[in-house]
Amino acid sequence: MNVNDLIKNLPDYQCKQNLDMINIEHIAMDHRLLKEDSLFVCIKGYTVDGHQFSEAAIENGATVILAEKELDVSVPVVIVPDTSRALAHLANIFYGHSSNKLKVIGVTGTNGKTSVTHIIDEIHQYAKQKTALIGTIQMVIDGENHPVKNTTPDALFLQKNLYTMVEKGIDVATMEVSSHALDLGRIHGVDIDIAVFTNLSQDHLDYHQTMQNYLYAKSLLFSQLGNTLEHESPKYAIINQDDEYADFLKKVTAQPILTYGVQNKASFQAINVKLMANGVSFIMKTPKGDIPIESKLMGMFSVYNMLAAAAAAYASGIGFEVIQNVLNYTSGVKGRFQPVEHKKDFGVIIDYAHTPDSIENVLSTIKRFCEGDIHVVVGCGGDRDRRKRPLMAEIACQYADLAIFTSDNPRSEAPQTIIDDMVKGLTYNNYQTVLEREDAIKQAIEQANDKDVILIAGKGHETYQLVGDKVLDFDDEKVAIKYLNS
Numbered sequence: 001m002n003v004n005d006l007i008k009n010l011p012d013y014q015c016k017q018n019l020d021m022i023n024i025e026h027i028a029m030d031h032r033l034l035k036e037d038s039l040f041v042c043i044k045g046y047t048v049d050g051h052q053f054s055e056a057a058i059e060n061g062a063t064v065i066l067a068e069k070e071l072d073v074s075v076p077v078v079i080v081p082d083t084s085r086a087l088a089h090l091a092n093i094f095y096g097h098s099s100n101k102l103k104v105i106g107v108t109g110t111n112g113k114t115s116v117t118h119i120i121d122e123i124h125q126y127a128k129q130k131t132a133l134i135g136t137i138q139m140v141i142d143g144e145n146h147p148v149k150n151t152t153p154d155a156l157f158l159q160k161n162l163y164t165m166v167e168k169g170i171d172v173a174t175m176e177v178s179s180h181a182l183d184l185g186r187i188h189g190v191d192i193d194i195a196v197f198t199n200l201s202q203d204h205l206d207y208h209q210t211m212q213n214y215l216y217a218k219s220l221l222f223s224q225l226g227n228t229l230e231h232e233s234p235k236y237a238i239i240n241q242d243d244e245y246a247d248f249l250k251k252v253t254a255q256p257i258l259t260y261g262v263q264n265k266a267s268f269q270a271i272n273v274k275l276m277a278n279g280v281s282f283i284m285k286t287p288k289g290d291i292p293i294e295s296k297l298m299g300m301f302s303v304y305n306m307l308a309a310a311a312a313a314y315a316s317g318i319g320f321e322v323i324q325n326v327l328n329y330t331s332g333v334k335g336r337f338q339p340v341e342h343k344k345d346f347g348v349i350i351d352y353a354h355t356p357d358s359i360e361n362v363l364s365t366i367k368r369f370c371e372g373d374i375h376v377v378v379g380c381g382g383d384r385d386r387r388k389r390p391l392m393a394e395i396a397c398q399y400a401d402l403a404i405f406t407s408d409n410p411r412s413e414a415p416q417t418i419i420d421d422m423v424k425g426l427t428y429n430n431y432q433t434v435l436e437r438e439d440a441i442k443q444a445i446e447q448a449n450d451k452d453v454i455l456i457a458g459k460g461h462e463t464y465q466l467v468g469d470k471v472l473d474f475d476d477e478k479v480a481i482k483y484l485n486s
């Protein structure tokens, strides 16, 4: 593609060199991944400044550079005020506005994004549509799995893969949209058709500082949903009516709104909810009548996730028979309220709860059916919101009979400091601290009696422990099975 054609719509670029003869085959933001005839985009990151790699990028095949300042290099430099912002738009143009050719469903909220996106994807698959899924665990394009670094990838990775999806004939792409992604503009240029809000509670204050900023970041998904009703297919905002921020988000969007909830009247409302030891049942009131649901998923939070997914699927044009069938058979996502198979007479559940609200939801769900004691093994991530640490510990002690505080991805922090932050000011004494996660799981299992339930929280599907710069193998399920069988 000719570089002039690529950049001509950028509002505020400057370039002293002639770009007429420069055609590029690729765009790259990492000099290590460059190919011949590439545009290299210098991004000022949190760790390093990509501008320092411009020489190396030229050696690796860059024929033009997008930067935020003049560079003394041998190829033309296009200067823009913000390369990240520009990249999102250039990648969208370069990859042929692929999101316009697909149905894109974006799900945001503190908890439940992975769970809801999986149900939405299952519903579309059941309706015989070709689907793609982007989120915390992986990216899946028509059944093929690809690893991911982020819950919502950077704009370049995202646009490139939306293009691949179009090439592969994907009908609908469902993606998690994190608050970081919204704040950093990773989805600028992505034409979202259906935007779903799960809930908002405390997390990521290391990044956003205040709940107000965090809410504002989440709201961008809804304000960016289009400002008119003239679209090829109608757009929808799907909003949890029981969340305290529902009314704010409804004002943010100009698009038609479908609400869901349990406590408040909503387009999709669950009534007669029964929370059982082996699932949930409820009547789903919908714009087209009442639908009984009997699901294997556990807890009130799963009722919300199913309502959100059902509303999104309805907005996407899927019939209620399909929606009902999928809600009745879906068995959830790896590491989300996942029972560990073993022969002992107590239960072991692995769950990705890593926020105060999700820990509370999961523990209160277990409390409903547990006939013995509840033990919880939990830690808090390093280099993440410090303010959630004491809250998570407090809730663990409040709901569980025994809480074992341990490590969960300490990253650059000292594991003991994180645990100290958790227990500082705790008025409960039903806890132990065990630095090594493996020892914590072992001790929880050794202390369990018949009918007890052990919740191993925080890591869910993760198969690693991030310690300093190291990625160490660690799988809660495997470790639990090792001690359950010994």
Ligand SMILES: CC(=O)N[C@H]1[C@@H](OP(=O)(O)OP(=O)(O)OC[C@H]2O[C@@H](n3ccc(=O)[nH]c3=O)[C@H](O)[C@@H]2O)O[C@H](CO)[C@@H](O)[C@@H]1O[C@H](C)C(=O)N[C@@H](C)C(=O)N[C@H](CCC(=O)O)C(=O)O
Binding pocket: 029, 030, 031, 032, 042, 043, 044, 045, 046, 047, 048, 049, 050, 053, 136, 149, 150, 151, 152, 153, 154, 178, 179, 180, 181
């Ligand atoms: C804070 C943050 O968002 N960081 C993201 C950012 O990394 P960074 O700013 O540190 O990048 P950097 O290493 O400084 O590099 C700057 C530039 O130089 C380039 N570079 C770098 C090194 C080199 O040798 N050559 C080179 O060209 C890089 O490709 C990049 O373009 O850009 C990277 C590439 O896009 C992201 O993977 C990375 O996410 C990190 C891994 C991360 O942990 N992010 C978290 C905070 C995050 O975004 N989380 C959300 C939500 C999680 C949730 O679900 O709750 C998410 O969506 O994942």
Ligand SMILES: Nc1ncnc2c1ncn2[C@@H]1O[C@H](COP(=O)(O)OP(=O)(O)OP(=O)(O)O)[C@@H](O)[C@H]1O
Binding pocket: 109, 110, 111, 112, 113, 114, 115, 116, 136, 151, 176, 198, 199, 301, 302, 304, 305, 335, 336, 337, 351, 352, 353, 354, 357, 358, 359, 361, 362, 460
């Ligand atoms: N609707 C919900 N409300 C509150 N808690 C939930 C909800 N759905 C799931 N959870 C809890 O939150 C945990 C994480 O769920 P899930 O992975 O779906 O969330 P997520 O929003 O994708 O998280 P992340 O931000 O890490 O990607 C689950 O293991 C469960 O404990």
Ligand SMILES: N[C@H](CCC[C@H](N)C(=O)O)C(=O)O
Binding pocket: 136, 151, 354, 380, 381, 382, 384, 408, 409, 458, 459, 462
């Ligand atoms: N996407 C979340 C996941 C947290 C999971 C937990 N295991 C941790 O490391 O804190 C984050 O990066 O904040």
Ligand SMILES: [Mg+2]
Binding pocket: 113, 114, 115, 135, 136, 137, 151, 176
């Ligand atoms: Mg997720």
